[in-house]
Amino acid sequence: MTLQAYLASVSSLEILMWLRGIIPVVLIVVVGVVIGRWDQSRNQRTLDKLTQQIFLPCLIFSSLHRHPFDLKEIAQIGTAATLLTVGITLLSFLLMGAARKQQETNFLPTIFMSSASLLLPLAFILFGNQGLAKAIYFYLFMLLLTHTLGSFLTEGKVTWRQFLKIPSLYTALLGMVCAAVTLPIPAAFEELAWLSEKGIDLTGLGALPLLIISFGYPLGRIPLADVLKGVPGALIRIVGAPVFAFMLIYLYRQSGWLNFEKGYDILGFIDQRTTEAIIVISAAMPSSHHTLRLDASGNPTVSQRDAATVLASTLGAMVTLCVVFFFTAAFIFFD
Amino acid sequence: MTIFSPELFLIVRAVLPSFTIALLGFILGKLDTNRELNQKTISNVIYYFFTPCLVFSSLHRRSFDLQEFAVIGGAAVLLIAAMIPLAFYVKRRVKVAENGYCLPIIFMNTGNISLAIALLLFGNDGLSKSILFHTVNIMLLYSFGVFLVSGRTDMRQFLKIPALYATVLGIIVSTTTFSAPVVATQAFNILNRGIDMIALGTIPLLIVNLGYSISETKITNTLKVGIPGASMRIIVGPLLAFGLVFSFRALGWIPVDPSMDPLVALGHRTTEGIIILNAAMPGPIMAYLLNVKFESCPEKAAAMLSIGTLAGIITIPIVLNFVTLLIR
Numbered sequence: 001m002t003l004q005a006y007l008a009s010v011s012s013l014e015i016l017m018w019l020r021g022i023i024p025v026v027l028i029v030v031v032g033v034v035i036g037r038w039d040q041s042r043n044q045r046t047l048d049k050l051t052q053q054i055f056l057p058c059l060i061f062s063s064l065h066r067h068p069f070d071l072k073e074i075a076q077i078g079t080a081a082t083l084l085t086v087g088i089t090l091l092s093f094l095l096m097g098a099a100r101k102q103q104e105t106n107f108l109p110t111i112f113m114s115s116a117s118l119l120l121p122l123a124f125i126l127f128g129n130q131g132l133a134k135a136i137y138f139y140l141f142m143l144l145l146t147h148t149l150g151s152f153l154t155e156g157k158v159t160w161r162q163f164l165k166i167p168s169l170y171t172a173l174l175g176m177v178c179a180a181v182t183l184p185i186p187a188a189f190e191e192l193a194w195l196s197e198k199g200i201d202l203t204g205l206g207a208l209p210l211l212i213i214s215f216g217y218p219l220g221r222i223p224l225a226d227v228l229k230g231v232p233g234a235l236i237r238i239v240g241a242p243v244f245a246f247m248l249i250y251l252y253r254q255s256g257w258l259n260f261e262k263g264y265d266i267l268g269f270i271d272q273r274t275t276e277a278i279i280v281i282s283a284a285m286p287s288s289h290h291t292l293r294l295d296a297s298g299n300p301t302v303s304q305r306d307a308a309t310v311l312a313s314t315l316g317a318m319v320t321l322c323v324v325f326f327f328t329a330a331f332i333f334f335d
Numbered sequence: 336m337t338i339f340s341p342e343l344f345l346i347v348r349a350v351l352p353s354f355t356i357a358l359l360g361f362i363l364g365k366l367d368t369n370r371e372l373n374q375k376t377i378s379n380v381i382y383y384f385f386t387p388c389l390v391f392s393s394l395h396r397r398s399f400d401l402q403e404f405a406v407i408g409g410a411a412v413l414l415i416a417a418m419i420p421l422a423f424y425v426k427r428r429v430k431v432a433e434n435g436y437c438l439p440i441i442f443m444n445t446g447n448i449s450l451a452i453a454l455l456l457f458g459n460d461g462l463s464k465s466i467l468f469h470t471v472n473i474m475l476l477y478s479f480g481v482f483l484v485s486g487r488t489d490m491r492q493f494l495k496i497p498a499l500y501a502t503v504l505g506i507i508v509s510t511t512t513f514s515a516p517v518v519a520t521q522a523f524n525i526l527n528r529g530i531d532m533i534a535l536g537t538i539p540l541l542i543v544n545l546g547y548s549i550s551e552t553k554i555t556n557t558l559k560v561g562i563p564g565a566s567m568r569i570i571v572g573p574l575l576a577f578g579l580v581f582s583f584r585a586l587g588w589i590p591v592d593p594s595m596d597p598l599v600a601l602g603h604r605t606t607e608g609i610i611i612l613n614a615a616m617p618g619p620i621m622a623y624l625l626n627v628k629f630e631s632c633p634e635k636a637a638a639m640l641s642i643g644t645l646a647g648i649i650t651i652p653i654v655l656n657f658v659t660l661l662i663r
């Protein structure tokens with residue numbers, strides 16, 4: 001189907017499908033903003049720690065252990081995450097190098113997207129566990145890049161020790177091992193394993209709203225008047241990055257790494273299209289809220305410009321994500 | 336070879352995941368030596384946002400039955416009323432002066448573990464019934480409970496309970512049928528998706544919060560006053576509930592006619608199971624927090640909660656085993 005034909009055939013049902021994905025997430029972000037404004041303790045770490053140390057590791061294990069382990073898929077997503085990050089870093093230096101020299105920005109909100117807080121719930125809503133698992137792979141690579149490239153940009157060194165302390169890494173490894181290897185579990189322990197899995201699954205589901213709320217929490221503390229200062233960084237983040245991702249997908253297809261032949265394996269075809277969609281949607285995410293830190297009085301500790309980039313990219317993403325969904329459906333699923 | 340019989344496995348599979356999640360919260364609390372987590376933030380988030388979403392999400396999608404509400408609400412009121420003289424008796428025996436000591440004996444922790452067990456054991460029907468019980472329990476806790484610990488009634492606090500409005504809204508939506516424009520229906524469905532998503536996280540967050548709270552308590556000094564209160568709650572509570580359920584049956588409030596439609600009969604047995612399950616719960620965290628707020632006896636309340644929750648790992652499966660016998 002050509003793009004023109006697709007545009008002509010786009011029905012209110014499809015629009016409704018995208019809205020059903022994005023509006024609930026936006027509503028929960030607003031809940032997070034309200035909580036952040038109203039919480040007198042101004043303790044952003046509470047929600048972050050709760051999510052990062054308990055709920056997210058459970059969600060990651062719960063998703064990965066039931067998703068078929070495929071090294072090629074991991075390589076495709078990992079390469080995309082790395083190329084995207086490197087590409088956006090170079091673009092940031094090219095377009096905003098002067099601002100960095102004047103210490104107005106450290107580039108982090110431009111380079112690093114919200115690969116967990118918004119991406120994981122959206123991937124789950126739009127594509128179920130299949131999309132969630134792929135989004136988790138993307139998130140894990142972004143974690144690695146944050147602690148290598150990100151740390152290098154801000155501190156001039158790689159923070160391996162902090163990286164290795166992240167609980168999600170280990171539950172991801174465990175999940176992948178469980179998916180890849182059929183462990184000979186004695187029958188007597190099967191029930192116990194099933195019971196533990198049930199508890200982990202239940203906890204994992206709690207991660208989805210908490211991730212979105214913890215994203216919204218610091219946003220309400222950024223002055224709206226500063227938003228224009230963040231527009232350049234935000235444009236690179238939410239417009240430049242998805243354009244780059246579409247180009248990357250095109251290259252993947254041209255090189256044959258992602259097969260576009262439908263053939264007889266319809267499920268395999270949909271799986272590859274989901275991989276592409278996850279790469280594009282990940283690239284289109286607004287800045288990561290982890291680049292913001294609030295001080296004791298609730299004000300962001302990063303530069304005005306970086307805080308504004310997070311806010312501007314979040315506000316802008318409400319529009320650009322709809323456009324990206326539209327093009328994802330047109331170019332990826334309908335070609 | 337399997338460890339559990341099919342009947343026991345049904346119970347264990349409902350109880351063990353809840354305690355596993357509580358253990359995660361407990362470990363987090365123990366590892367958080369600098370107390371970086373602000374528990375007030377978590378409690379407020381649960382109280383003002385997550386619980387109302389769970390209440391609405393669960394109630395609005397099932398038909399509201401006034402008789403069922405009367406039976407469950409009535410059971411909650413009667414169970415709480417029956418525990419009052421017993422709580423004061425224990426208080427006198429252990430020579431505690433503060434009235435706050437009675438709160439974790441009189442009231443049940445209907446919002447943490449019991450919701451998860453109700454969901455895993457009886458599905459959404461059980462969860463909705465358990466939420467009805469929970470709503471009545473917290474309303475009484477915020478009215479009579481506050482009066483007991485502070486000596487004054489505070490209707491403003493009562494009217495500030497967000498779950499109260501979520502319950503009313505859930506019941507209105509479930510009972511009202513009118514033809515809304517398509518756009519309004521779609522907007523409601525989208526809004527509802529967001530509410531459902533938050534609701535999804537409520538139960539694990541409640542249980543993690545419970546585990547985290549328990550990790551903070553030091554019970555060694557207060558064991559002597561904690562054990563009698565906790566025992567009264569988790570042993571006498573379910574016994575009273577069994578008596579109440581049989582009384583309801585004898586009065587015909589919960590029919591047991593063998594010729595009844597099997598699905599209707601199952602609904603009645605679920606109601607009985609939910610009443611007994613909630614009565615078997617240890618004291619609520621809110622009882623501890625009210626003791627803190629009104630400077631009554633928070634250490635003793637915390638000891639009762641911790642002992643009751645730990646002992647619940649054993650007593651709750653036993654009670655549920657009797658519940659399955661009763662339902663059969």
